[in-house]
Amino acid sequence: MDGHIPVHLNVNGQAHALSLDPRTTLLDCLRERLGLTGTKKGCDQGACGACTVLLGGERVNSCLVPAVQCDGMEVVTIEAMAGHGLGAKVQEAFLTHDGFQCGYCTSGQICSIVAMLGEHRDGRPSAVTEDLTGPVALTDAEIRERMAGNLCRCGAYNGIVAAVKEVAAG
């Protein structure tokens, strides 16, 4: 179509050759073009985290990323988490600790946790990390700070933190 741009995306291990309106966000591309509706739109302005996916292994608010900017990149969404070792553990821990109610923020929370645990493993500090010289313990305060970009209006935060702790403890 007029003004559309060819884009190659690898989503959950599957290659897609797309022709996209440059205004299309990664979020709308996943949901409306690829039918991957597990990723949710909560605010469309990067304020709620419901649309969190992994882009090139990093967590992003997919509503803030133009899909054409992701050309040639790998995207992992909630739909692939069951086959992702860490993702499956987080999913299981969510059930045990009741880390959700309505479920609308859940996909974003889980994707965010998977990336956050990786960031922590890589030794990246957060805004509440006091000692920047040694390994950082994943305390409740660290988890809460690192997950502060994922809102849950139902208020399942306690369960989510418990789920993260269980997974982090192995």
Added chain:
Amino acid sequence: MSLTSRGFGLGTRILGRVARLLPDGRHDPLSTEPGEVGRHVNRLDGPAKVSGGIRYTADHSPARLAYAVPVPSAVAKGRVTAVDSSRALAAPGVVLVMTHENAPRMRRTAAYATLKGPVAAAAMSLPILSTDEVFWHGQPVAVVVAETQEQAEHAARLVDVRYEAEPAVLAMSDEAAYTPAHSVLEESRTVVGDARAGLAGAVATVRAVYTTPAEYHNALEPHATLARWDGDDLTVHDTAQYPYGVKEMLAKKFGLPLERVHVLAPYIGGGFGGKTPAWPHVALTVAAAKMAGRPVKLVLSRADTFRMTGGRAPTRSSVALGADGQGRLTAIVHDALATCTRDEFAEAAIAASRHLYACPGIAAHQRVVRVDRIQNAFFRGPGVTPGSFALESAMDELAWELGLDPLELRLRNEPERDPISGRPFTSRHLREAYQLGAETFGWRDRAPVPRATRDGHWLVGQGMAAAINPDVLLVAAVRLRLSADGTITIHSSTNELGAGTSTAQTQAAAQRLGVPMDRIRFMQGDSDVARTRIPGASAATTTLASAIWNARDRLVRELLALDTPLAGLRSSEVETRDEGLFTRDGRGETYRRLLERAGRDHIEVTGRSAVPYQTLKRTTGTYGAHFAEVRVDADTGEVRVTRWTGAFDGGRIVSPKQAAGQMRGGIIQGIGMALMEETLLDERSGRIVNAGLAEYHVPTHADVPDIEVRFVDLPDPQTPLGAKGIGELGIVGVAAAIANAIYHATGERIRDLPITPDKLLLREPSL
């Protein structure tokens, strides 16, 4: 006081008298029986939710789908004088632009919340896109439909709307205040005894004004509607908390027979009351689909959820309390003011003051002011949540005046009967909740004076408050199908908002029918199952349990009528247990065997909720106590909530794991209300300034401590399952508990929500 409000008050009193003569309904044996009810189980929809497998409204994309985007008005009141759609229509992909000039006919429907007309779900009676009138800033004045969301969003900005603006009333002022006919079924004005004399003779008094701002639900799922016409059949996927009411509303608006309209809303991404009424976009999507001749999906942007759906009305409460030397209340005076719109939805900010404490002199008066804003809406604990901030802050102030522990003050004023009507309670275990909460929290260790605990730059304090919410049983029916393999499917027109309704009902139904939980499937969200009026009001658990109880009885009768060895037995002679019907002496058959013997593939029955005589003739409510610890930064005025215990009387708790989550959710929304949530309105233009989650702040992970939830867990003898509805209770009293803790930490009393750092810093430079 208006004639209608007098009439409502009189009517209520007469009904109260008559209700005493009502028979008592059946006592539910399940309320005390051990079994699935009360067991900790994981959510049944959990595996689908954690894998992104649930289809919410906006996740549906049928073939030939077009996308709609509404255009908000730029004035608060007036008329649309011209709409120039030419540029929008010329933009790529645009299918149509719907305005008041070309929209299909939509009949007026009465507003649900006023209870003045039929109880369909319409949020308002105003004719949106049916006339040129503008009633609030942000009202939809056009709808653009295009092939893609991007094209629709772009074209919506190209619609040129001209207005003739009129002066709008936007501020909540005393001048035009009046007494509404009723305040969501509470009397707007109540006088018991002589409160003035009670104040005059009091040893200690408190007189203060408390305010709460307009607040928004901000469920993470924005409101969405997907409409599809197949001839005269209309199918609508909607984020409705009240699918049957939306069905009724759309049938009326579009002049369709009820059976032609199908509303589907099985899973909702959070509601909190904001999706109880159908806001104008629901009918507009249906109208746009009719015009387009193809399916249309409209998902409100986050900003549009502020403009085009309503939130909690702002309130101002003047409270005066008096007490004698023993700490017994002699007077409660609560004058509350709130906003409403042309549709008079008046929230009862006075509710807690009418039912919480024993007092010989109570004067409660709710007034409203009509404003030209988006209509206010139900929001978790409507009225009682903002009103309890006033009452429960004032009680704390009174305790300090008296030199009494605020918990002790409350214990001394716990009533034996409803303070207004004098009717008995179905059950009330607030005393137990106070004690349970206080012990768990360690309330006894609290410093006896304010500003006594300092930890570095943090001032530490503890506060408490009571919670109360009216409990109601509403109307529901379910269709229950027993299949040849012995499995049971229960169909309901309710939905799953995240409250855990489907899991709790599966637990209760399993016990009711004597089968394991995995033999039951609970199917929800189809408006066509049966007339079901559970728009909210924390009523799903008990009302559905009543309907399923009735379905069980009908099923038993049907089974006993079959040609089996049990034929001829009376219903009272058999029990539903061990996956079948058995007499007390052990004679019986499994359901599967019964159907097999009778050669039946299945049996289907409809169960209807009983008229709740027991609760109609008594006062029924849920109760609780919050205990909070805060730390206030002495340099910046930042408040952190660091510890919390909530203890609640919600009757018997059906599904404790999820119930605890629901209480935490209410408490967390209350933390938001106390410390950050506020809708900022430009009172010159009517524009909401902070219409987004980046500016309207809700609690994040980092704002929430571990929250301990305890339940008294004593069955109510008068309700199905012995349960009471707890969905709203958790938020009530939270803001006051925090304000009271802040006072204890700092010695500063903040009476205006939210308690942001500026308010603390401005009050005391040395803080």
